[in-house]
Amino acid sequence: DQQVKQNSPSLSVQEGRISILNCDYTNSMFDYFLWYKKYPAEGPTFLISISSIKDKNEDGRFTVFLNKSAKHLSLHIVPSQPGDSAVYFCAASARQGGKLIFGQGTELSVKP
Amino acid sequence: DAGVTQSPTHLIKTRGQHVTLRCSPISGHKSVSWYQQVLGQGPQFIFQYYEKEERGRGNFPDRFSARQFPNYSSELNVNALLLGDSALYLCASRAGVDTQYFGPGTRLTVL
Known part of the structure; x- marks a missing residue:
């Protein structure tokens, strides 16, 4: 049973535009959420996190939104590079x- | 400060052999976790250790074992290797209840 799902295996965005990556979860006991970025042949790098007591957290170009009622979170990258x-x-x-x-991952490609 | 370090970087073994993977956490971090990542999937939790005690175990067979040393470094041991054990093995460390930070991983290939 996949408790954390990223339904889009890939996403392509133009440089300068917004990238939106989505994630759904099923376990209502989850109370802390994180986003990691991974390059080939490297370990995951921590990007941003959010506690279930918040619905938004920002760090520079990265913003994470949490919708507890929908059991959904998203990562916005603006502008994409x-x-x-x-x-x-x-x-x-x-x-x-x-x-x-972890979810299965979404491969983001930002084209110049 | 150095991040999480893992050794070796790559490893090739044959079926039935045993392997030991090593991890050194970020200085000051007392907790170490191990994850397995197979191609196309997200990392899967194997073990978590805090202050040398096992605090969690994922759904892996008893062929997988781990330990944490007084200096908070850790070893992951896998016995009787199977082809399906081929994966990237990741170690993560954290301080207290803070975020987990990952090392570069050990790529294990079982032939």
Whole structure:
């Protein structure tokens, strides 16, 4: 049973435009959510996180939105840059610092 | 400060062999977790250790074991390797309840 789902395997965006990556979850016990970025042959790099007590968190070009009633979160990247091209994973945990449950990833391609 | 380090970078083994993977957490981090990532999927949780005690175990067979040392470094051991154990093995460390930070991984190939 896939508790965290990223239904779009890939996304292509023009440089300067907004990238929106989506993630859905089924476990209502999840209370902490994270986004990681991964280049080939490297480990995941932490981007941004959000606690279930918030519905938005911003860090520079990256904003994460959480809709608890819909069990949905999204990552917005504005403006998108070619260096943002990578695989993005959303992850969730039932307590901050607990084991992470990952989605399958979305490969973002930002074209110049 | 150095990030999470893992060794070796790559490893090739044959079926039935045993493998030991090593991880050094970020300085000051007392918790280490191990994940397995197969191609096309997200990382899957294997173990979590905090202060040398196992705090969580994922749905992996008993062939997988781990331990954490007094200096908070960790080893992941896999016995009786199968072809399906071929994957990228990731180690993550965290301080307290903070975010988990990942190392570069060890790419294991089982022939």
